[in-house]
Amino acid sequence: MIRLLYLFACVALLLIAGCGGNAADDSPATGSAAPPALDPQRVAQGETIYAERCAECHGASLEGEADWKSQNADGSFRSPPHDASGHTWHHSDAQLIDAVRLGGARLGPAAGGTSAMPAFGDALTGDEIAAVLDFIKSTWPAEIRQYQWEVTQQAHP
Numbered sequence: 001m002i003r004l005l006y007l008f009a010c011v012a013l014l015l016i017a018g019c020g021g022n023a024a025d026d027s028p029a030t031g032s033a034a035p036p037a038l039d040p041q042r043v044a045q046g047e048t049i050y051a052e053r054c055a056e057c058h059g060a061s062l063e064g065e066a067d068w069k070s071q072n073a074d075g076s077f078r079s080p081p082h083d084a085s086g087h088t089w090h091h092s093d094a095q096l097i098d099a100v101r102l103g104g105a106r107l108g109p110a111a112g113g114t115s116a117m118p119a120f121g122d123a124l125t126g127d128e129i130a131a132v133l134d135f136i137k138s139t140w141p142a143e144i145r146q147y148q149w150e151v152t153q154q155a156h157p
């Protein structure tokens, strides 16, 4: 009888572990479809814009500034990476577009620091901003691209 109980407990544990494994899958949402394919010409256009306007701060390989998680002595944030090691991919398209359009001026006191990120809303058209974001997305591993796509879908269902 004890043996039988033991066996039962093992099976139950296996079932729970199986469920836990699924729940731990780090895709945030409900199995939404794959992100749309990126247009290579637009990605190439975005790469040029990135090199001209963004690389000086965010790094030629999207690696960000050294020690980017620390703030500068004047309380301003350092430029974060746009690759998988940063948090650009945590944000929806709308938030990323706002970041590029408005720059550091979008950050209020609640943000805990200021930012020297310029506002590109006048310097770049909406299409150019979308192109530079598509270039950044084109460098992400598939899981991260999928995550950011799902965050975007949830923000604009």
Ligand code: HEC
Pocket (backbone or CB within 6 Å): 049, 050, 053, 054, 055, 056, 057, 058, 077, 078, 079, 080, 086, 087, 088, 089, 091, 096, 099, 100, 103, 104, 107, 114, 115, 116, 117, 118, 120, 132, 133
């Ligand atoms: C003078 C330096 C500088 C330049 C040039 C610059 N940035 Fe930034 N950027 C920053 C800093 C500092 C931050 C972090 C503080 C903030 O969010 O404003 C930032 C934040 C961002 C964010 C938000 C990222 C996140 O994870 O929250 C995006 C998106 C972004 N930049 C894109 C761009 C793009 C695209 C360009 C070029 C068109 C660009 N930046 C040019 C300094 C810069």
